[in-house]
Amino acid sequence: MRRAIIQNLRTFRRPNPRKALKQQLRINNSSYNASFQRSIANRTPQQQIQSSMRFSRRVSTPIALVGVGAAAYYVYQQRSSDGGAAAASPTLPGQSLVSSQGRTYSTTTTASPQAQATASNQPVDIPGPGEVPEAVRKALIVDQGQLYTAQIPADQVISKETSDYSGKKVLEMLTPDQATAKLRRNEESYLVGRGEGVVRYDVVQIPSNDPIEDDHVEKIVEVPNTIAASEDGKARSDWMFWGVFDGHAGWTTSAKLRQTLVSYVARELNATYKSALADPALNFPHPDAVDAAIKKGFLKLDNEITHNSAQKVLKAQSKVVAAEILAPALSGSCALLSFYDSRSKLLRVACTGDSRAVLGRRSTVGNGKWTATALSIDQTGGTESEAARLRAEHPGEPGVTQNGRILGGLEPSRAFGDAMYKWSMEVQQKLHRNYFARTPNRNVKTPPYVTAEPVVTTTRVDPTKGDFVVMATDGLWEMLTNEEVVGLVGQWLDRQGSSLLSSSSQSGRATSASVSAGGWLQSWFSTQKASALPIEHHDSKESSGQRAPIRQQQWGVPTGQDTRFVVEDKNAATHLVRNALGGKDSDMLSALLTLPAPFSRRYRDDLTVQVIFFGEGGGVDGKVELNSEASATAANGGKGSGEVKAKL
Template sequence: MLGRKASRCVAVLNKTAARSSLGLKTAKRMLSSSNWKLLSSKSVNFNSVKTAKFTAGINGAVGLLCVGVGGYSLYNKIEQQGNWFSEWSNSNIIKLDSFQKNFSSTSKAQEKDSQSQSINILAEEAIERKLHSNEYSYSVDREKSEIQRFDVSQLPSNDPIEDSHVEQILTNNGNDVWFYGVFDGHGGPYTSSKLSTDVIPYIARYLAPIFNKPEYSQQDVNNSFQKAFVELDNDIVLNGFKDLFDSPSRETLLEKTLPAISGSCCLLTMYDTKKSMLTISITGDSRAILVSKDHNSDGHGKSTNNWTVQALTKDQTAEVPEEIERIRKEHPEDESRTCIFNGRILGSLQPSRAFGDYRYKIDNVDGKKFSELPPEVKMFLRRSPRYLKTPPYVTAAPVVTSHKIDPSKDKFMVIASDGLYEFLNNDEIASLVVDWYSRQTSDNKDKFGNNGTIVVKDLDSLNPGLKHDSRFKTGLPSINKDENCSTHIIRNALSCGGQKEYVDTFVSIPSPMSRKYRDDLTVTVVFFGDSKDPITTTSSPSPSSFAAGDGVTLNEKASTPVSKAKL
């Protein structure tokens, strides 16, 4: 028999459990209804959703749900707010198992904390300003170029943005050699910024003697990329820390060593107009795709008018079987369980190849340990990973491939940081490009077959570890208001199928909070073609337009550049 006090405690506990169960059942019942509505308020509270999670790439909009702690209060909040977004099924919005066990009402302390984390949806003008502030578009009119135009756009999530990019023309005996690169930084912008200024000069030094030959092989070109990437990373990491040990001060660290401390993926493409050859060099998990026009016949003399998309890169992360096998072979057998676990290198870093990231590559410099550095310098360094035994575990050595471009059918190349692919897969991006292209060339619809369908040509390179938001489907309406194709892709990636409210929300979330819901976004679209293609420009540039070299002119109508591009 229980004592009186013990019995009273049991009764209280049973009553509390019953209330919690009722709250949970109420929440489940309300969320399973297809008629529940999201907030109509323009103020978004993020604290009240700390017990709810969004699925896949739409994580950011979890803040908009403003889920109450209790099941009944959740129902009341939903009923009071009206309809902001379109209705969604509960399977796309909330995982119920993430709710706290205690479904009591929100305390005053919680309410005060909620108010401190509330944000406002930006005004329309401010949203458009953020979407366009880091975009530009160039028309190309250069003899034998085979590149008509390129569009670039960025939307930061980190402050400052950790992504960088480069567009550069080199000339080779009268022939153009085009470079387009996207550098997805992590742990700071320093490595990606370093790549944007140094990676092409390093490659050019290896390419110069090759290009001076009457004939050269593609393998020689590929080897040049391999050597340049490795040499540049050695200079960043080893020389960066040698300088720091030689002169251990904050000034040296800031000027020489920061690119070794942070890290960056690197996707660099080179188009050689002499051979119409595209070289793709990838270190990390950014991606390149090629969108082409299929001129095949249906067997009855009629063109199929299909578009195809082909992946040009394969992700290099600790979730890709080939990378897992490679890294484990490079280390002793007793490290097979620790060099990669939880889908990350040493349980921490997701990309298996990257520039910088010294912590995964070295544990000393010429026998000198990092612990020997003075405190005012060590404070900027992170602790070595727990299972670091036989570095390096991460390499900057790229995978280099090539693709022969046929400008009559190969129309677009899209390169982007992995933040884009968290929302869209390859065929969805291709659909958006073709949709944009159809509007630009409406008078040529029959000629270019713009009503064709998207057919995925290469599925093998889609990374199974990177889950994108599958709610954006081919055929759903897109938002068509951008003259810049890259901005068009970013806007619609955030729209979850043409819904403006989602765009407004994702753009409005301030840094650093936004990093919980989306990454930095950098997208470059390159247009291949000849003089017969009608996509040279969207406007007639004025004489005052920034001329980035002979025959390369800013499309003012399609651009709102913050600064002049380096070309």
């Protein structure tokens, strides 16, 4: 997750994955032919940007990013001799074409004399120039910040070498099937049979950092009528929570939010609803009171993470205590939490930072298309309303925002943790002197500069019309627009409905399983078969809550072309991530998923996506059940990729 600008680093040119590059590599006396199929990321000098900009959100002491460098890669051919020894071919010389300001130059990479001698002493059977072996595999080459795919014979082995200094990286690219398996490794889907307006929610996570800095939570709290008055005579209602947490400078703050944020907010809501019930004139709490309760829960938790932890450390005078409780304060996290009250049918979205929630709703004009409505606005130093607030709170400090960042460093203007922007200079100096806290930020004059107080929006949900909400960390929104995301979910829903009808017609009857699975789809399904995304487009993006998807610019993805998308997944969240990372372009998808940390951070962020479906017909058995066809846990025999978090 990008956060703080890193100074004094070399610039790199913006990748453009649409330019192809052909290259042939040969070795004298053992001719080898490898065809570069395409450049996944190629850049021009006119597109230079700083490597840290929008790709790193570190707030610790600036560290050098791992570069991507050398234009050579290694292919080893192992062959048994009479004695059983294996022979390997050395570094391959090669030629490449490099474009600069419209001119083309030829560069050559040559193996050392010793390497050539070794090659000549180890003859191998390799196809000659112009021949392509029948069985091939793809290699992924990271070269000076560019990604290339190359075909190599299937019986050759790629050496997987990494140099933190030269930045060379060569590794075997995932096949389409392997890429799909990686996409689906952490997907979860749940069918909600509680008759309270929510019928299903899908979740997926794709890491880029190691370990992933994102986290998420889903909780349903059954509320008895002693908490809030009932309008329809029901003995209970549901409070449903969904949250995505975009961590930075580590994973500890986002993990803390997963463990505790819903509890903090629920306690404040409980007190607010009880107060309303005690007043005979009230049926529900005043909307402002509910918003205030959510904000209070956020601020209480952040105060515990940031200020109470510092006081505990200073009082305990123990480095062990400091190591245990200061980590969530020194790292940070954005938070996006949705709260749905099934009795009022109101959905509140509390946003701290730049994760985003978007509502998808079927258009009322009868064309079967969807409209996208942002339920949150990105909060960064570059958001004008946030910059104006900070200037008003810190008069006489013109550098409170610089280049869209707080004090020139941190990008989100609201976040949990990030104590270096909240602690007084006195506290920072004490912790730095007695423990291992970071060097005090000399730009801090009138803290706090960052707050965890969320901006809360309220939306009335209509389950009868099949509303849905997409919540995601900014790793998704820097790849897709709000309208593309809603259109993709609409396209996915139409495909699911078509498949359901097809399976029922082929069998000649509707099975109990198909009825159960199809009930939640009834509100969404459209017979529209248009190839374009079923979305109402709007020219103006004012108040849309979105920034331009910078990865589309980085990768050179042509905008406004719905044909680049594909529907292949049963999980709606996985469907969004697949199309964010390439869609029909299987090479791009495989390349982006092949890259390990830290190389992958140049091209994609951690991704956490939730899709919540509101509707009727999901059943009333009171259960929340795993949807086996869209969950990795079921596909892996109940094991999944890790422990499934409790949902109820």
